[in-house]
Amino acid sequence: MDTLINIDNGGTLTDICVWDGSSISFTKTLTTPHDLSECLFTGIEKASEKLYGRADTTRLLHQAQHIRYSTTQGTNALVERRGPMIGVITSVDGLAEQMQRDDAQAKLFDGLIGNRVHTVDAHADTLDFDIVQLVNRLTTQGAARVVVVGGDAEVERTLRNVLLRRFPRHLLGSVPLIYSWELAGDRDDARRAWSCVINSFLHPTMERFLYGAERRLKEYKVANPLLVYRNDGASSRVAKSVALKTYSSGPRGGLEGTAALAGVYGLPHALMMDIGGTTTDVGMVRDSEVAVLDRGAIEGVDISYEMSDVRSTGVGGSSVIAVTDGTITVGPKSVGAAPGPACFGFGGKQATITDVNLLLGVLDADTYLDGTFTLDAERSRAVITETIAEPLGIGLDEALIRMEQAFFTALAQSFSSWVESDTTLLAFGGAGPMSAAGAARRAGVRQVLIPRTAAVFSAFGIAFSDVGKTYEVVIDEATADAALATHNELLARAERDMFQEGYALADCETRWQLVLESTDTGARSRVPYAPGDDVEYPGHTLTLELTTTAPLPHPELAEQESVDETPAPATGTRRVRSAADTVDEVPVHVLEDLSPGHSGDGPAIIEGPFFTARVLPGWHFRVTSAGDLLLTDVG
Structure with a gap:
């Protein structure tokens, strides 16, 4: 049972990547927002058909050592404010003000908490009465979950004991109570409170779906657990996962895949550009290490946990392209998977870059998603004429060129500040390969790497994760x-948690570090720790950090080899519009039919598995020894 199934559930498409111990196979399916378990099992069924020649979901599930799952559902729930009302009880004077120090915090505070925050005196003789009244007031105000924030862990334990006594968990209607110090060991009250509030908001959405998926897996008599892929690059059982760590987990998968390829290609500075249906996620890898923030941020609000440094912008394959005050704008609104772009034929009435690329000739209506989906050019033509060309008083062809340029510019702005002289852009996601060269040239990047697995690259990156805490x-x-x-307290927790994951701590890799946080600047640094070490570091607050990992099998990537270049054979041509009055007869290459060393110059179209890459004039392409596509700007 060496098979590992990795799934990345996006807003428009769900990607499935299977590692069977020796090779990778992958597929895609449309996300079903009404019932996410439907696209999950449809994807697994399609993956089994690719592996065995016929659909056999049961066989694949029973051969799988683990299913690792990443989803945007937590991210989407927060964006749409689709979650429970949160109430806060705190012993910290002025906590509400501390949590609203800037516009981003104030906006999120208003959306998640509002006026549902009350302060209690933890040392008052009337504490029992006071806290009961506050909980009752919060529930009357509509709070479905209550976050408890004590000024220190001891005060919070006092509040916890009172609340457990007055609101025992076995009573029907008992309000879930969440304690900040149990979630995060962070001395910053506001940051710790925010971590707890956001986690409480995300928890019900993630819980409902993930436990629902687990129940469906049990119908197949699957013994091995569903693992949740987290934004720290590790995986864990559903029951052992923190909802907050599922936020932005998909981009972390893309970064891990980027780091793996940067290592085998010897890329000193790599940027990922993951263009999905709704967003473009950009992150950085330097010397094969993922760039990580010591304190992550969600919607501009700092949290207590580490997170990969990912910038997300509302620019994707399903982002709405519109005319605003006489200017073409891209996103952040998206048509998603339903109704989707106009060319999907599901009733979409707004223009997207997918519609543009279909009418430009970049996409072929009959080969989209490897021929599993037929696009409707007439619907795209009608929508773009009505929403772009006519409002601007221009022809359709001119509108298409302007829309494409606006899309390239929006993409370039998402990563241009990170560009260095030796930067390579790794472009993936459904729309990444189509737009990479155009965005790279605007941002000053001269080399683009498009992985063979570009269409499912975040799911591919999940394959490099282990079970960890x-x-x-x-x-x-x-x-x-x-x-x-x-140290001894953490050791006991780790032994218990890893046992529940199915591993003995003695068989895991562990790393102990002392985290030093400057009391003046808040800057954090780490030094190794061993039991009994001296920990006197004047001017710093101290945190002990334990990371424990149970390794899983990872794909083995071959080192790149030098291969002689030969002209790439074309399977045909496609008429592609490059200007309002210019249509070129462009060669079309199929990546699956090309061999290492095959090369050519733009303009060209390269059809990969579930993606279309566009090579613009002035760019050279080459198939690497691993079968990936390397583009170089020689213009």
Whole structure:
């Protein structure tokens, strides 16, 4: 049972990538927002058909060591404010003000908390009565979950004991109570509170879907657990996952895949550009290491957890292209999978770059998604004429060129500030290969790498994850004894949690680090820690960090070899519009039919598995020894 199934559930398409111990196979299916388990199992069925020649979902599930799953559902729930009302009880004076120090915090506070925050005196003789009244007031205000924030862990334990006594969990209608210090060992009250609030908001959405998926898997008598892929690059069982760590997990998969390819290609500085249906996610890899923020941010609000440094912009294959005040704009609104772009034929009435590329000739109506989906050019033509060409008083052909240029510019703006002289852009996602050269040239990037697995690259990147846990606990006193006591506490937690994951801690890889946080600047650094070490670091607050990992099989990527270039054979031509009054007869190459070393110059179209790459004039393409596509700007 070496087979690992990796799934990345996006807003428009769901990607499935299967590693069977020796090779990778993959497929895609439309996301079904009304019932996400439908696209999950449709995708697994399609993957089984690719592997075995006929659909056999049961066989694939029973051969799988694990299914690792990443989803945008938490991200989407937060964007759409689709979650429970949150109430806050705190012993910290002025916490509400601390949580609204800028516009981003104030906006999120208004959307998730509003006026549902109350302060309690944890040392009052009337604490039991006071806290009961506050919980009752919050529930009357509509709070479905209550976050409890104590100024320190001891105060919070006091509040917790009272609340458990007054609101025992076994009573029907008991409101879920979430305690900030249990979620995050962070001395910053506002950041810790925000982490708990966002986690509480995301939890019901993630819980409903993931446990629903687990129940359907049990119908197939699947013994191995569903694993949730997290934004720290590791995976864990549904029951052992924190909802907050599912946020933006898909982009982390893309970054891990980028790091793997950067290593085998020897790329010192690589940027990923993952263009999905709704967003473009950009991140950085330097010397094969993923760029990570010590304190991540969600919608501009700092949280207590580490997160990969990913910038998301509302520019994707399904982003609405419109005319605003006489100017063509791209996103952030998206038509998603339903109704989708106009050319999908599901009733879409707004223009997207997918419609543009169909009418430009970049996409072929009959080969989209490897021929599993036929596009309707007439619907695209009608929508673009009505929403773009006529409002601007221009012809359709001119509108198409302007829309494409606006899309390239919007993409370039998403990553241009990170570009260096030796940057390589890794372009993937459904729309990435089509737009990479145009965006790269505008941003000053001269080399683009399009992986053979570009259409499912984030799912591919999940294949490099292991089962793992990371713990951070504040050390109350800067003494060796206090640090040792914290060490022993973390060790016990890790042994329990990894046992529940199915692994003995002795068989796992563990790393202990002391996190030093400057009391002046807040800057964090790490030093190795061993039990009994001296921990006196004046001017710093101390946190002990334990990372434990149970390794899973990873795909083995061959080192790149030099191959002689030969002209790439074309399977035909396609008429592609390059200007309002110019249509070129462009050669079409099929990546699956090309061999390492095959090369050519733009303009050209290269059809990959579930993606179309566009090579613009002035660009040279070459198939690498691994079968990936390398574009170089020689113009």
